[in-house]
Amino acid sequence: MRKIKFAAVAAFVFISNMAFSQDEDSVMIKKISDEVLFNGTAYSNLRVLCKTVGQRLSGSAGMYKGEAWGVKTLKEAGAENVRLQECMVPHWVRGKKEEAGFRTAKKNGDPVFNVLSIGNATGTGDKGVLAKIIEVKNFDELNQRKDEVKGKIVFFNYPFNKTLLRGAYGDAVRYRSGGASAAARYGALAVIVRSVTAATDNNPHTGALRYNDSFPKIPAAAISTIDAARLSNYIKTGYKNADFYLRTNCVMLADTVGHNVIGEIKGSEFPDEVITIGGHLDSWDPAEGANDDGAGMVQSIEVLRVLKAIGYKPKRTIRIVLFANEENGGRGGAKYADDAKLQKEKHIMAMESDGGSEYPRGFGCGMTKEQFAKVAPWAKYFTPYDADKFSFSEGGGEGADIGPLQTNFKTAQFGLSTTGQRYFNFHHSAIDVFENVNEQELHLGAAVMAAMVYLVDKYGL
Amino acid sequence: MRKIKFAAVAAFVFISNMAFSQDEDSVMIKKISDEVLFNGTAYSNLRVLCKTVGQRLSGSAGMYKGEAWGVKTLKEAGAENVRLQECMVPHWVRGKKEEAGFRTAKKNGDPVFNVLSIGNATGTGDKGVLAKIIEVKNFDELNQRKDEVKGKIVFFNYPFNKTLLRGAYGDAVRYRSGGASAAARYGALAVIVRSVTAATDNNPHTGALRYNDSFPKIPAAAISTIDAARLSNYIKTGYKNADFYLRTNCVMLADTVGHNVIGEIKGSEFPDEVITIGGHLDSWDPAEGANDDGAGMVQSIEVLRVLKAIGYKPKRTIRIVLFANEENGGRGGAKYADDAKLQKEKHIMAMESDGGSEYPRGFGCGMTKEQFAKVAPWAKYFTPYDADKFSFSEGGGEGADIGPLQTNFKTAQFGLSTTGQRYFNFHHSAIDVFENVNEQELHLGAAVMAAMVYLVDKYGL
Numbered sequence: 066m067r068k069i070k071f072a073a074v075a076a077f078v079f080i081s082n083m084a085f086s087q088d089e090d091s092v093m094i095k096k097i098s099d100e101v102l103f104n105g106t107a108y109s110n111l112r113v114l115c116k117t118v119g120q121r122l123s124g125s126a127g128m129y130k131g132e133a134w135g136v137k138t139l140k141e142a143g144a145e146n147v148r149l150q151e152c153m154v155p156h157w158v159r160g161k162k163e164e165a166g167f168r169t170a171k172k173n174g175d176p177v178f179n180v181l182s183i184g185n186a187t188g189t190g191d192k193g194v195l196a197k198i199i200e201v202k203n204f205d206e207l208n209q210r211k212d213e214v215k216g217k218i219v220f221f222n223y224p225f226n227k228t229l230l231r232g233a234y235g236d237a238v239r240y241r242s243g244g245a246s247a248a249a250r251y252g253a254l255a256v257i258v259r260s261v262t263a264a265t266d267n268n269p270h271t272g273a274l275r276y277n278d279s280f281p282k283i284p285a286a287a288i289s290t291i292d293a294a295r296l297s298n299y300i301k302t303g304y305k306n307a308d309f310y311l312r313t314n315c316v317m318l319a320d321t322v323g324h325n326v327i328g329e330i331k332g333s334e335f336p337d338e339v340i341t342i343g344g345h346l347d348s349w350d351p352a353e354g355a356n357d358d359g360a361g362m363v364q365s366i367e368v369l370r371v372l373k374a375i376g377y378k379p380k381r382t383i384r385i386v387l388f389a390n391e392e393n394g395g396r397g398g399a400k401y402a403d404d405a406k407l408q409k410e411k412h413i414m415a416m417e418s419d420g421g422s423e424y425p426r427g428f429g430c431g432m433t434k435e436q437f438a439k440v441a442p443w444a445k446y447f448t449p450y451d452a453d454k455f456s457f458s459e460g461g462g463e464g465a466d467i468g469p470l471q472t473n474f475k476t477a478q479f480g481l482s483t484t485g486q487r488y489f490n491f492h493h494s495a496i497d498v499f500e501n502v503n504e505q506e507l508h509l510g511a512a513v514m515a516a517m518v519y520l521v522d523k524y525g526l
Numbered sequence: 527m528r529k530i531k532f533a534a535v536a537a538f539v540f541i542s543n544m545a546f547s548q549d550e551d552s553v554m555i556k557k558i559s560d561e562v563l564f565n566g567t568a569y570s571n572l573r574v575l576c577k578t579v580g581q582r583l584s585g586s587a588g589m590y591k592g593e594a595w596g597v598k599t600l601k602e603a604g605a606e607n608v609r610l611q612e613c614m615v616p617h618w619v620r621g622k623k624e625e626a627g628f629r630t631a632k633k634n635g636d637p638v639f640n641v642l643s644i645g646n647a648t649g650t651g652d653k654g655v656l657a658k659i660i661e662v663k664n665f666d667e668l669n670q671r672k673d674e675v676k677g678k679i680v681f682f683n684y685p686f687n688k689t690l691l692r693g694a695y696g697d698a699v700r701y702r703s704g705g706a707s708a709a710a711r712y713g714a715l716a717v718i719v720r721s722v723t724a725a726t727d728n729n730p731h732t733g734a735l736r737y738n739d740s741f742p743k744i745p746a747a748a749i750s751t752i753d754a755a756r757l758s759n760y761i762k763t764g765y766k767n768a769d770f771y772l773r774t775n776c777v778m779l780a781d782t783v784g785h786n787v788i789g790e791i792k793g794s795e796f797p798d799e800v801i802t803i804g805g806h807l808d809s810w811d812p813a814e815g816a817n818d819d820g821a822g823m824v825q826s827i828e829v830l831r832v833l834k835a836i837g838y839k840p841k842r843t844i845r846i847v848l849f850a851n852e853e854n855g856g857r858g859g860a861k862y863a864d865d866a867k868l869q870k871e872k873h874i875m876a877m878e879s880d881g882g883s884e885y886p887r888g889f890g891c892g893m894t895k896e897q898f899a900k901v902a903p904w905a906k907y908f909t910p911y912d913a914d915k916f917s918f919s920e921g922g923g924e925g926a927d928i929g930p931l932q933t934n935f936k937t938a939q940f941g942l943s944t945t946g947q948r949y950f951n952f953h954h955s956a957i958d959v960f961e962n963v964n965e966q967e968l969h970l971g972a973a974v975m976a977a978m979v980y981l982v983d984k985y986g987l
Contacts, residue, residue, distance in 0.1 A: 227563045228560045265965075424884075424945040484885040484945060486966040503948050503951070504724075
């Protein structure tokens with residue numbers, strides 16, 4: 066391309082709001098955006114997090130290093146009252162590097178599949194599980210073929226439905242989170258789950274499962290989309306009674322101590338009214354958790370930094386929270402809300418960024434109709450940044466970590482919404498690394514988060 | 527992140543249009559989108575282009591290989607009447623690998639800068655140019671310091687203004703395209719230009735310059751943003767009178783023969799009414815031209831493929847054009863429009879994709895007010911795909927290749943608009959490769975292009 070038109074940003078919707086676009090708030094929001102895009106520290110903070118801390122699985126040494134990074138980074142951003150809020154977290158460990166061999170009558174040279182235990186799962190132990198494998202497309206097929214399942218390994222080969230766009234993950238993740246218990250109900254010994262990702266590659270993706278206590282807790286492992294196609298092909302082409310060997314060494318230890326990391330700016334007029342902005346500190350272990358959710362943390366910290374940098378004095382208390390244990394327990398979010406209730410705090414708004422570092426498109430708005438009637442007209446301020454898609458959900462939660470505040474206080478919720486089509490290529494896998502984050506997109510997300518915080522702080526909700 | 531709400535796609539704007547969303551056209555557009563997202567061939571076609579053809583600079587062997595790829599790929603997609611339309615193209619060649627050394631009194635161990643000649647530039651020849659270097663921030667500073675320029679190399683160090691979002695490229699590219707003649711006017715011997723990119727990295731970015739015939743044609747080379755900062759630092763810290771040595775071996779040869787590659791589906795009711803969809807075949811030479819503009823070509827071909835795949839019979843003639851020589855001449859677009867005039871064709875609409883492979887956000891609409899009044903209400907069909915930002919420009923061109931059709935016929939223009947914040951990291955540099963294209967984003971772009979073509983074909987304009 067040689068030329069880009071200057072006017073390209075002047076979208077149709079924007080034109081219709083032109084009359085309003087030069088008011089005091091749009092000027093302030095431009096100031097916020099310019100400061101983040103010129104001088105933002107989110108990207109450089111993320112580099113430090115990814116390259117000096119790395120993975121931050123709950124209970125791991127990485128989690129504690131991450132907490133120390135959080136304290137330091139919040140202080141550097143100018144936060145006051147930086148503190149750790151203790152909470153107990155699950156302590157699941159992967160153990161030794163696991164592996165699985167697909168065996169046709171235990172001959173040598175059998176194909177090997179790169180497996181990755183699903184989080185919270187029980188392991189097979191050193192001996193592993195050797196059993197016949199049965200492939201099912203979905204839960205319906207599992208239920209229809211329940212009599213064939215006993216004593217076998219069930220392979221859930223449910224594809225990521227790209228046509229659902231932002232709904233594809235929710236649709237497919239049911240097999241990772243619930244597949245083990247669904248299969249155990251019919252006597253399966255273990256499950257293999259096709260990775261929940263849009264990518265066609267060799268990376269297995271982990272993530273949490275939840276056992277149903279009514280059934281045996283059986284091992285569960287993810288395989289990549291390419292391996293899922295290979296395995297399906299083997300089963301379809303003459304190895305219907307093939308054995309599969311799975312070995313995983315993971316184990317759930319006793320709960321251990323973790324922390325939410327908190328810093329704030331005290332409000333000048335209404336210090337008792339709290340606005341919480343956060344991302345989660347823990348990550349899965351195969352990589353650096355750059356998109357999930359390093360991005361959300363550094364964007365949240367940037368909200369505080371930019372408000373100070375432009376000299377804005379918030380009326381209300383702006384509190385940044387780096388939540389513990391979002392991935393496999395949600396203990397940090399629950400603790401934060403419970404403690405707020407104990408302290409009789411007043412939480413008027415909470416915002417979470419946990420959808421990756423991509424180009425922002427708007428906000429999920431979980432609140433009352435009356436609150437949304439106030440918020441909806443603000444979309445015009447976000448149109449120049451393309452972040453004007455506000456989706457309303459009456460009384461809904463807008464993230465795993467801030468959801469409990471809705472339950473406890475009816476706190477208005479904002480979840481940053483991103484274009485999100487690349488996110489699940491990286492998510493919970495070995496390629497969720499700093500290099501898969503774009504600086505400008507990350508900073509645009511922080512800018513629109515700060516803009517919304519500014520509006521809510523100024524006008525209340 | 528653990529959970530994504532299924533409802534997240536139901537944006538506020540979308541909700542307000544829900545009543546209309548199940549009509550025949552939205553059903554057809556969903557069918558188009560599903561076909562592209564499930565079975566699209568744009569991504570696999572792009573892989574073949576990038577990995578078996580590579581760079582396609584006008585006049586190069588790669589250009590001819592690209593033309594052959596285009597013919598084959600259009601035929602495979604089901605195009606009729608696939609043909610080459612001859613046009614003369616400039617034949618600029620880079621010559622041997624160029625280099626520049628920054629010399630402090632010609633001592634050994636001087637720092638080396640990785641330079642890349644700007645396209646269409648004259649070379650220094652084997653001897654190179656050795657001269658004192660002067661840094662200017664912009665044209666204003668150049669004009670103020672015009673008396674210092676004679677006999678020197680001018681270094682334009684104008685940064686990419688990220689706060690302009692989609693306008694940043696147009697703002698900064700003036701120094702690449704016009705810097706050489708601006709400096710030659712005051713007697714400069716050569717220019718060095720900071721690369722036009724948002725990235726902070728070591729990749730120099732090329733692109734075209736245009737000489738003003740009133741002044742000497744002097745050599746011009748790009749350096750990376752990191753090298754620009756290094757060079758600026760050297761000049762500022764005590765080497766004010768430093769020499770800079772530049773050597774480039776490029777040369778502009780006589781025009782040679784190139785081709786637009788064309789294929790179509792004949793209209794069933796109004797075969798004489800032509801709808802043109804295209805991207806450009808040529809690319810710069812440092813890499814594969816994956817985003818610029820391999821993406822636009824494979825998306826355009828996909829428009830034709832998907833209409834056939836879902837069994838839609840267009841009323842009007844749908845013509846795909848892979849334009850020659852967009853980058854350093856625009857000869858293909860001019861030839862296509864001139865030939866159409868000669869043949870007295872009727873061109874009702876033209877669409878171009880030349881903004882990279884990223885997530886689509888809408889269309890630039892260059893047309894009459896009356897035409898836009900018909901197009902604007904269609905935004906509701908694009909909201910589920912986030913591509914509902916329609917920016918209107920009365921009688922405007924929406925791309926270098928389709929612009930001449932506006933001039934000749936007042937043909938309504940559509941330019942695919944993308945989020946576009948990553949594009950200029952890759953653009954015209956060694957990293958514009960297949961690996962920097964996301965399949966789902968590329969396919970979403972093709973899907974919304976096909977949807978707009980369907981609407982215009984059905985209702986006319």
